[in-house]
Amino acid sequence: MLTGRTAMRESPPIGFRRIVVALDGSGHSEAALEAAARLASVFDAELAGVYVEDATALRAAEFEFAYEASRYRSVLTEMSAGSMRTQFRVQEQRARRAFEWAARQHRVRSRFDVVRGQVADELVKASDEADLITVGQSGSLSSSRHKIGTTARMVVARASGPVLVLRRGLRFDLPVVVLYDYDAVDSDAALDIGRALSRQDRLSPLVVLVEAPSPAEWPAYERKVLERVGPEANRVETEPVRMDHTADVVSRAHRRRAGVLIVPAGSRGVQAERLSGLVSAADMPVMLVRGPSQRVSQNP
């Protein structure tokens, strides 16, 4: 369990100072909000909620022939710019209420911004000014629970910093499972974030999935990871994994009952086209780590 401020004060000055969460009032975004607020509390970061009014939809509503198709209505509904704005306002108010409640609940500094524009663009823009962005994974046309949505996919693809993706019903928690790929530049940053997170509970192990080219080389690879971790090596549990095999990664993380899976961008396991597959299959919060290493302190 992440335990909040007390634990935070004991933790080294690593981590996130500003966490952005994308809000649209849906269940998925509430899961993202809860995770973001918990992280903000742990790292004493500012929680920044962003609600984007979709300019495209607004524009579409201006056509006199525009109608809306809905899963919950059997007939098409007429659209207008006015009705669309009302819809956005209602959605924004819902999102704001949830946001304020979460911020109060976790006692974190917070701000809530409403912007208008292309949703993915605005979120990527917001993530540039933050250390972490959390998004709900929905948004696909079919609204499938497992499949990552268009918006989330675009944020994952384009954000410059770490992205945490969750869906409704998932809870961001310990233990942390980190995928460590020697070929990926962001592996060390991913490991550092994993260390910082798992430090919240001394009993919780930090699981590191590592791929060695052959069984004979495994001890050497494992040792490198432990050296990298340093004094906390005794809490680390390593496990070999087949990096390019999404199912293997996911099933090992599942077996460890991972509360979050941290993967470095650029790893073979999470190349853009397979990323959505990983997130869909993982069925657990997934944090993609990427970006300048100064975002995360290297020396805990």
Added chain:
Amino acid sequence: MTQRTPSVHPLSADQLYHACRAEDFPFASTAELPPGPEVIGQERAEDAIRFGIGMRRKGYNLYVVGAAGMGRRALVHRYLEEAASRRPVPPDWCYVNCFDDETAPRALRLPAGRGVELRDGMERMMDDLGTALHAAFESEEYQQRKQVVQEQAREREETALQELQERARKESIAVMRTPTGFAFAPLKDGEVLSPKDFHAIPEAEQQHMQASVQQFQEELQRILRQLPKRMRELREELRKLNREVAEYAMNDVVGQLTERFHDVPDVVEWIETARDDLTTQIESAFLDTGEGGDGQPPVKLSDLLDDRRYGVNVLVDHAGATGAPIVYEDNPHYQGLVGEVEQIAQMGTLVTDFNLIKSGALHRANGGFLVVEARKLLLQSFAWEGLKRAMSAGEIRIESAGKALGLMSTVSLEPQAIPLDVKVILVGEPELYYLLQAYDPDFAELFKVTADFDDRVVRNADNSLRFAALLAALARREDTLPLDAASVCRIIEHSARLAGDAERLSTHLQPITDLLREADYFAREAESDLIRAPHVQRAIDAWTRRSDRLKERIHEEILRGTIRVETDGEAVGQINGLAVLQVGAYAFGKPSRITARVRIGKGDVIDIEREVALGGPLHSKGMLILSGYLGARYAVEQPLSLSASIVFEQSYGGVDGDSASSTELYALLSAIAGVPIRQRYAVTGSVDQHGRVQPIGGVNEKIEGFFDICSARGLTGEQGVLIPEANVKHLMLRPDVVDAVRNGRFRVFAVDHVDRGIEILTGMTAGEAEDDGTFPEGSFNRLVTDRLARFTERRRAFLRHADGEDRHA
């Protein structure tokens, strides 16, 4: 006036006490005796009990009538044990969940001892199912099959949507989310056109785009409309998958249990119902369609394997029993008899389920015997009605008293009724029996057999020996020292005294048991190895001493002269009567002075007690009888021209009973005849209209009461008591009284007619009537008739005179 010795002789000392002779007993100590039954002389009751227990038909329940402490329970128990051991052990009963209607738990009947086996088996089965189901539902195979199902469904849906999306893009139409759905808009260079830009493009193109948008909108709506149906199909498929997996995982485990109970079809059937219920629960629980929007928290398998839901509440467990149960319910309240459904508070509300059903005495006694004390039963609200309802209906239906009476109808459980086959034995006092017979029409229907305990038995050699055996049994049960033959004799004599009859023994065991324990105390104090007669006597004396404070106070006041009772000299119209006072279990005699005064009148005998409503009806009756005797004996041919008043002097409470009617008659006759009565006598006995003296109760106490006063003042040898002849057989007097009589210092006379009494009391001949109705000159009765004749004469003269005066006036 001739004086002569009375024609009646005093009773001999032997007539005053029917002693029991130790040498008649063939034992020296009760330790030599085999313990006998703890009851004697109850053949009638025993026959009834045997019949009642043996008769196995509806309504043949038993009411054992008798006062407390008569060994009713012990006797009933003896017969019950015998009968119960011959009967088969009844089945176990369990309550289990009825999955179709959880408010009506189901009753399961199992062979004795197998209820617990079922409960444990179910517990074990649920454990095993937990393991098996977890393994099955967490297996890769299940997850994969589930994903395949989900994927297939999703693919069908997605293909349609993607295809639509694709076609839209080709026609430069964008699809986008809105907060409540989806919308289409014209696209150009990857950007949604603004209306302004749209209007800038050629008209034909505009129209084409508009038509496309409309077409796509409708198509999408059509696809979306299919979603609920597809979702339903998906859920159905998942349900099927879950059922298959669950059934496969459970079959073996459930099969093991059903195999164990193959001989109890009901149980097998229920286990299968439970399995089906669990399957249904599981198949609906894991309907994770892979879609957002069901909004339900995921169900945990461990929540479904609910011990309470699939538990077994063993209501009656006869494991290890031999024979039919005998249940003594000492606290027969309503729920204690028919059972109850308990409730537990959960988050401020009361909840319940079949696990909280508690058995009642009827459940435990089902198939056997239930023994209840009638008084306790009737003291408990609704308990009697509840018991009767169960007995009449032949089944035990657990419902709250409030509900049974129609007072409340809160939603609670209505457990399936359990068939009842029980023999109920009510043990109670005769008063209750007669009340129930009189006022409860169901009673005679339900309790057809009455075992009536006698409170006394004939005192003969056989019964005395049985009594000794009974004492041996009591001594063993109470763990007292054994008794020697003399102490047994003393207790038998005491028992006769308790019965108030030298020829009977009391069957009340309670005072006998108490006496035994107390005698044991004194025997041990004296370091004796046997209870001996003096110990028994000491216990009796100690008990008397503890109880006789009031007697002592009254006797003290008599001796001090506050209450006036004369024990020597003579007086006209005054006599010593004898009353009995009862304080708790202790009764004692109190001498009372009765006086009578006469004057000319019109034939009234005034009972002062009655005039002031201090006399009871029996007393009044006695007075009227003696008036009748007076008139018929002494004034047949002339009007009874006297007015008399009779009173119990210094009596401030009520007086009832007719045991003083002869005494009152003596006082009255003495007053009429003007002949003094010897105050050294006290008299008891009722009288009939012919002057015959009839027996009364408490004769021993009465004699002793007068003896105590005389003894305190000094026995002269002349003092004594007149008792009815019919009471001689009741005499069991205290040893000191018997001794005084033996030594000629006190006397007891038995009289059968007032004439005999008159002779003793006055020393005169009573006198028999001649043929002409006159009594011999010099006899007492002659004095009475003469005086009455004078009264009549004077009254007549007086009336004449008064009449003349009236005429003059």
